[in-house]
């Protein structure tokens with residue numbers, strides 16, 4: 001039964017040694033990793049004011065479809081459901097295209 005306790009302990013030691021080796025390997029890569037972190041922070045800081053300024057315009061274009069919207073299969077624009085002229089075979093056509 002003692003060997004049963006020893007076996008997992010040895011495995012843990014091996015895992016620790018492996019993780020230490022991984023850390024040491026990562027440290028050598030950190031010179032390039034630091035640059036990535038800086039770029040990420042800069043991008044996040046830049047994204048916040050940009051989203052506030054153009055939030056409304058982006059929302060119209062980026063959001064594919066809202067629950068009360070549909071994508072016209074003719075002009076591929078997203079319209080409100082009130083602009084749905086007709087729907088057949090899964091194709092939705094807006095009033096502008098149907099006119």
Ligand SMILES: [Zn+2]
Pocket residue numbers: 072073074075076077093094095096097
């Ligand atoms: Zn259309």
